[in-house]
Amino acid sequence: MKKQLFLLWAFLFMFFLSACNGANNICVDKNSISFPIGGGEENVSVTADGSWSVKDCPDWVTTETQEGMILIRTARNETGAPREGDIVLAGKDDVTATIHVKQATKCTHITPASDKVEFDKEGGTQTIAIDTDGSPQVEAPEGFTATYDNGTLSVTAPANEAGSKRGEIKLTCEDQSATIYATQKGNVCQRCGGSGKITCPKCNGKGLVHVYVAPEMRDIVGSEQPCEKCGGNWDGTTDAGSVWRKGSGRIKCPDCGGTGQ
Ligand SMILES: [Zn+2]
Ligand SMILES: [Zn+2]
Missing domain, CATH: 2.60.40.10 (Immunoglobulins)
Incomplete structure (x- = not known):
């Protein structure tokens, strides 16, 4: 019976200690808060091993404390100047935690x-x-x-x-x-992979096509001519011979009309 009584007293003593003694440790999850000119509110969670209270607070800041939490509010800053101050939470003796609060007066960045x-x-x-x-x-x-x-x-x-x-x-x-x-990203044309162009089917990408040329002419004009399907052309005939430009070997994609989509 004595043992039970002792345990009961021990329990009550511990309960008394934790309920009435100020915290030996106070920890806040934010040490600094910046409010915009328009003001606002912010929650800061408070971890402590005992009771705590708000000891100091700038007069332009209001606070509301709850279990393990402090809600900090500011109104619009009408002073025309930036302002800052500290909210100090106090526990046992000189145990404190500080939350620095700033408020801008205009948008700076x-x-x-x-x-x-x-x-x-x-x-x-x-x-x-x-x-x-x-x-x-x-x-x-x-x-x-x-x-x-x-x-x-x-x-x-x-x-x-x-x-x-x-x-x-x-x-x-x-x-x-x-x-x-x-x-x-958007849809891409399957045929041209988005480039809007495909290999010229007439010349297979060479830009030149084989043509029949009479044997006596082959030394002069060769047996290939520009592929007109992919942009090759004859510029004309000069004294030095035929002048032409071969094709690019690529034509506009017929599936997408060159848009690539
Ligand atoms: Zn295409
Ligand atoms: Zn061609």
Whole structure:
């Protein structure tokens, strides 16, 4: 019976310690937060081995604490100047954790993590992280849609049954801007592989065709003539002999009409 009582007291003692004593360790998952001019809110998760509370906070920041979490809010910065300050969380004695908070007064930069986004012909949605202290406006080219929200640009392209396409996505905020190049693959002509040209069937790509030439003329004009199907021609006859240009050996793809799609 005494043993049970001891265990009970031990349990209550431990419970008392953990419930009422301030934390010996406080850990936050973000040490610094930058808010845009328009303000916003951000959650910071707090890991601690005991109780903690907000000891210091700039007067332009509001906080709300929950179990293992602190919600930080700022309103629009109307001061005309950037501002910053520290939120200090305090536990036992002098145990603290600090979250540095900054707020811009105008957009100073728009920096995308990548300046291009590429889609297959199936399309889809891709995201690009945008480092900025403003709230950029987004302009997307035809065939793409783009939206910006809280540090992330989402770009969507529908399936593309036409040829490949490209365009520029523009992000602007006050006097700052950034450009992201969007491309999407499209259908490719099976016959020409997208080049728009195939080997000339008449000359087999040589640009010259064999013709019958009387034996006494062969030394003068040879037994080959320019292939007219792939652009060869006779420029005329001069005193020095015949002048001609052979064909390119390639003709416009009849399946796609030369577009490659
Ligand atoms: Zn073709
Ligand atoms: Zn030819």
